[in-house]
Amino acid sequence: MKRAVVLLSGGLDSATTLAICRREGFEPHALSFDYGQRHKLEVEAAKRVAASLGAREHRIALIDLRVFGGSALTAGIAVPKNRETGNASGIPITYVPARNTIFLSYALAWCEVLGAADIFIGANAIDYSGYPDCRPEFIAAFERLAGLATKTGVEGTRFEIHAPLIAMSKPEIIRKGVELGVDFSLTHSCYDPSADGVACGECDSCRLRLEGFRAAGLKDPIRYANR
Amino acid sequence: MKRAVVLLSGGLDSATTLAICRREGFEPHALSFDYGQRHKLEVEAAKRVAASLGAREHRIALIDLRVFGGSALTAGIAVPKNRETGNASGIPITYVPARNTIFLSYALAWCEVLGAADIFIGANAIDYSGYPDCRPEFIAAFERLAGLATKTGVEGTRFEIHAPLIAMSKPEIIRKGVELGVDFSLTHSCYDPSADGVACGECDSCRLRLEGFRAAGLKDPIRYANR
Numbered sequence: 001m002k003r004a005v006v007l008l009s010g011g012l013d014s015a016t017t018l019a020i021c022r023r024e025g026f027e028p029h030a031l032s033f034d035y036g037q038r039h040k041l042e043v044e045a046a047k048r049v050a051a052s053l054g055a056r057e058h059r060i061a062l063i064d065l066r067v068f069g070g071s072a073l074t075a076g077i078a079v080p081k082n083r084e085t086g087n088a089s090g091i092p093i094t095y096v097p098a099r100n101t102i103f104l105s106y107a108l109a110w111c112e113v114l115g116a117a118d119i120f121i122g123a124n125a126i127d128y129s130g131y132p133d134c135r136p137e138f139i140a141a142f143e144r145l146a147g148l149a150t151k152t153g154v155e156g157t158r159f160e161i162h163a164p165l166i167a168m169s170k171p172e173i174i175r176k177g178v179e180l181g182v183d184f185s186l187t188h189s190c191y192d193p194s195a196d197g198v199a200c201g202e203c204d205s206c207r208l209r210l211e212g213f214r215a216a217g218l219k220d221p222i223r224y225a226n227r
Numbered sequence: 228m229k230r231a232v233v234l235l236s237g238g239l240d241s242a243t244t245l246a247i248c249r250r251e252g253f254e255p256h257a258l259s260f261d262y263g264q265r266h267k268l269e270v271e272a273a274k275r276v277a278a279s280l281g282a283r284e285h286r287i288a289l290i291d292l293r294v295f296g297g298s299a300l301t302a303g304i305a306v307p308k309n310r311e312t313g314n315a316s317g318i319p320i321t322y323v324p325a326r327n328t329i330f331l332s333y334a335l336a337w338c339e340v341l342g343a344a345d346i347f348i349g350a351n352a353i354d355y356s357g358y359p360d361c362r363p364e365f366i367a368a369f370e371r372l373a374g375l376a377t378k379t380g381v382e383g384t385r386f387e388i389h390a391p392l393i394a395m396s397k398p399e400i401i402r403k404g405v406e407l408g409v410d411f412s413l414t415h416s417c418y419d420p421s422a423d424g425v426a427c428g429e430c431d432s433c434r435l436r437l438e439g440f441r442a443a444g445l446k447d448p449i450r451y452a453n454r
């Protein structure tokens with residue numbers, strides 16, 4: 001069974017990506033980050049999702065992205081609420097500088113240690129929040145870099161960055177997840193949850209999620225404040 | 228004055244790179260990593276070097292590369308001693324998986340927050356230890372990725388990864404450093420120093436350094452064990 005590293009945030013997209021990775025016959029090694037994010041609860045969600053979907057192992061890398069700040073997710077900046085979402089509205093303040101580049105670099109390091117060539121990432125260029133590091137051209141450039149950056153690459157490994165959700169809409173992702181047995185009640189998406197973990201229902205991430213479930217004709221199983 | 232991020236390990240190469248960055252008219256923002264390396268003393272050396280060469284500021288990112296291991300520098304693997312060095316001898320066990328990719332990703336994140344477009348790295352493809360992520364083709368691939376990965380890249384910033392030492396020999400780097408006023412007594416290169424910080428003189432890094440000073444006709448100002 002071929003090993004793969006799966007980036008697992010604990011949200012809806014990465015949970016579905018993990019399920020796809022398994023379905024494609026890989027042995028998933030899940031990787032999450034405790035990066036000083038304000039919505040740290042997602043790390044707990046990632047643990048539940050990894051266990052529930054049969055990841056071979058799950059590691060949590062402790063890295064500090066607060067050292068630079070520059071994002072509502074890592075610095076003392078308020079998370080925007082009830083904003084119009086979608087590609088047209090520009091790159092929002094919840095963008096974390098170079099985050100997916102950093103996450104993929106770690107996945108690449110783990111690949112080398114595991115002898116793996118495949119990385120799965122739940123990046124999505126449709127119904128997304130406008131992040132540059134969720135686009136297909138970014139994924140392709142990283143794949144090219146990976147072969148040049150590494151010992152195993154020099155020795156002949158051809159790395160593949162799988163972004164199976166990249167062209168899917170949110171309702172399509174939700175339906176795919178349901179089809180593959182993902183338990184969405186275990187996932188966490190909110191950027192600004194209450195202390196006891198209840199989603200706000202108003203940040204970009206909550207709005208995209210709620211809209212996705214609505215469009216898919218399904219009920220989101222998690223709890224929201226003010227709803 | 229244009230800002231630049233300089234990767235500063237505290238060794239001879241990165242100190243010279245910082246001096247070159249300043250000489251080229253940039254305002255240097257130095258970045259070091261506490262990544263669980265066994266030769267953690269280099270972080271202290273980086274602080275001395277940053278202060279001595281007039282970095283505008285110096286940040287130390289706490290990241291844990293021990294989460295994967297896979298290297299003599301981050302796992303419980305012995306550092307090889309008195310090995311033949313040079314390109315011909317293959318990639319050694321002191322290679323840290325994807326390390327420069329991870330370091331450059333962080334530098335890129337800081338660039339975005341600073342509004343900078345320039346990153347300096349002391350990578351060196353001559354007289355090096357055989358690391359894939361010190362080659363010009365790796366640097367070029369990362370430069371390309373940077374523009375696609377970031378908000379500022381999408382908005383038009385053209386990132387440049389400066390690797391001024393890439394084609395220089397160790398004695399050339401040492402002479403350049405001396406010319407620019409680098410105090411090499413502040414630097415630390417050894418992979419396996421004693422508890423009180425004395426260099427072993429026998430690991431690849433010490434051997435390349437000692438050989439470099441010898442070839443440059445200069446005396447290395449730091450102390451070595453057994454010498």
